[in-house]
Amino acid sequence: MFFTTKAEYGVRLLIEIGRQGQDQPVSLKVIADTENLPLAYLERIVALLKRAGLVQSTRGAHGGYVLARKPTDIRMDEVVLALEGSLAPMECFVDDRADDGRVLCSHHDDSGRGCATKLLWTRVQVGVSNTLAQTSLAELIEFQSRQLPRAGERAAPGERTPAPA
Amino acid sequence: MFFTTKAEYGVRLLIEIGRQGQDQPVSLKVIADTENLPLAYLERIVALLKRAGLVQSTRGAHGGYVLARKPTDIRMDEVVLALEGSLAPMECFVDDRADDGRVLCSHHDDSGRGCATKLLWTRVQVGVSNTLAQTSLAELIEFQSRQLPRAGERAAPGERTPAPA
DNA sequence: GCTATCCCGACCGCACTGGTAGGATTAGCC
DNA sequence: GGCTAATCCTACCAGTGCGGTCGGGATAGC
Numbered sequence: 001m002f003f004t005t006k007a008e009y010g011v012r013l014l015i016e017i018g019r020q021g022q023d024q025p026v027s028l029k030v031i032a033d034t035e036n037l038p039l040a041y042l043e044r045i046v047a048l049l050k051r052a053g054l055v056q057s058t059r060g061a062h063g064g065y066v067l068a069r070k071p072t073d074i075r076m077d078e079v080v081l082a083l084e085g086s087l088a089p090m091e092c093f094v095d096d097r098a099d100d101g102r103v104l105c106s107h108h109d110d111s112g113r114g115c116a117t118k119l120l121w122t123r124v125q126v127g128v129s130n131t132l133a134q135t136s137l138a139e140l141i142e143f144q145s146r147q148l149p150r151a152g153e154r155a156a157p158g159e160r161t162p163a164p165a
Numbered sequence: 166m167f168f169t170t171k172a173e174y175g176v177r178l179l180i181e182i183g184r185q186g187q188d189q190p191v192s193l194k195v196i197a198d199t200e201n202l203p204l205a206y207l208e209r210i211v212a213l214l215k216r217a218g219l220v221q222s223t224r225g226a227h228g229g230y231v232l233a234r235k236p237t238d239i240r241m242d243e244v245v246l247a248l249e250g251s252l253a254p255m256e257c258f259v260d261d262r263a264d265d266g267r268v269l270c271s272h273h274d275d276s277g278r279g280c281a282t283k284l285l286w287t288r289v290q291v292g293v294s295n296t297l298a299q300t301s302l303a304e305l306i307e308f309q310s311r312q313l314p315r316a317g318e319r320a321a322p323g324e325r326t327p328a329p330a
Numbered sequence: 331g332c333t334a335t336c337c338c339g340a341c342c343g344c345a346c347t348g349g350t351a352g353g354a355t356t357a358g359c360c
Numbered sequence: 361g362g363c364t365a366a367t368c369c370t371a372c373c374a375g376t377g378c379g380g381t382c383g384g385g386a387t388a389g390c
Contacts, residue, residue: 001256002167003286004378008255011282027335041380043337055366061334076285090173091166116309117176120241121168123296131292135285144281169347192366206349208368225357226365 001085009037010083011076011140017055018071018141025057025064045083052082054066071138077129079137087111087132088119168249174202175210175248176241176305182220183236183306190222190229204303217247236303242294244302252297254289255282 016031028046032039046065049055053064054074067074081087181196193211197204211230214220219239220230232239246252 001253001258003254003289005256006378008257008282011285012280015281029287029335038380040382044380047337057336058388059334059336059386060331062389063335063387065336067355086166088166088194089168091170092173093166115177116180116305117173117313119308120176120297120300120305123300124293127292127296128289131288134283140281140285143284147281171347190366194366203349205351209349222367223357224355224365224367226363227358228366230367279345330379 002089003080006045006083009079010049011033011047011079012037012068013042013049013065014054014074014079014137015140015144017065017067018137019145021064021066025062025066029063030064048052049079052078053157054082055078067137071141072136075133075139076135076140077132078136080132087125087129088121091104092122093118093121093125097125167254168245171210171213171248174200174207175214176213176244177202178207178214179219179239179302180218180231180243180305180309182230182232183302184310186229186231188189190227190231192229195229213247216242219244219247220284232302236306237301239302240298241302241305242297243298251284252290252294253287254293258283258286258290294329 012035013031017026017033020026020030028039028042032042040104046055046057050065053068056068057063057065090098142151177200178196181200182191185191185195193204193207196202197207211220211222215222215230218233221233222228222230242252
């Protein structure tokens with residue numbers, strides 16, 4: 001597994017904000033309750049989303065968070081990048097370059113050649129990035145709403161949707 | 166970053182075995198020296214590759230490892246899967262299912278519905294898997310050989326290939 | 331002023347990663 | 361038969377980051 005719960009919780013946060021926050025801000029407490037997630041931890045995660053300009057906050061009573069943009073304009077590559085800090089599939093591949101732009105690859109810096117593994121990880125990173133970019137928050141909100149027809153509603157016990165392949 | 170050095174070192178292992186081991190087995194010592202990697206650690210990594218049937222070993226003096234198949238028949242999704250244990254992008258997504266095949270998702274097991282995040286991580290996993298599957302060991306060996314024209318040879322000091330975009 | 335909420339830094343246990351140590355086993359070779 | 365080169369195996373260890381908690385400060389509605 002390579003993404004942490006930051007990505008999981010953060011995406012859920014956005015989905016819930018999108019679903020419940022049409023007109024007024026959504027408090028973390030509500031989300032923590034409905035999603036059954038630790039509030040204090042969510043606070044730290046939503047800070048990442050705010051820093052990335054994906055949500056806006058209102059302080060004080062009846063405060064909370066709203067999406068900074070329309071859900072159709074929020075792509076998941078932005079979101080995951082904000083939450084995880086990087087989409088690089090390998091340590092030696094995170095974007096810390098030398099001043100001249102050369103990529104530092106610790107195990108080949110003596111020869112200075114482009115390593116074959118770099119080719120591979122580049123392809124992976126591009127693939128992940130493209131995949132995430134092709135999913136918008138709006139799509140996930142819509143998917144979620146199909147699963148739970150109305151906000152707060154819950155499936156009747158025993159009536160479980162068969163896993164959609 | 167989400168792959169560990171196991172994947173990095175393991176892929177390099179295979180490349181070196183493929184490059185140097187046309188006729189005779191390649192010892193880990195040689196690889197550890199040429200790639201400047203810790204021998205004892207490589208031992209544990211190559212064990213993963215052997216268990217997955219990607220390499221074969223010969224014990225004793227002049228022993229070492231050879232590829233179990235032609236490099237063209239070794240796809241990187243197999244390799245990374247063997248090394249990392251899983252390609253699942255999320256913990257709640259690793260393939261440990263209930264007996265009936267239901268996927269366990271810890272945060273939604275009370276409602277039992279497919280979560281929207283699952284949709285997202287599924288796409289990512291398929292994307293990564295496809296990307297890796299489209300790269301064969303042969304391609305990486307060839308790439309590496311272009312960088313270092315002959316085995317053991319090294320670029321003249323100062324003559325550095327410009328990073329191939 | 332009370333309370334709900336965002337905000338922020340410190341702290342903490344745990345698991346895993348990356349790596350080491352030491353030895354057992356196997357096999358070529360003189 | 362010994363020496364040596366190599367695979368194999370288990371245990372160990374330090375560091376780091378993850379997931380989570382705690383306490384408190386700032387802010388705003390009522």
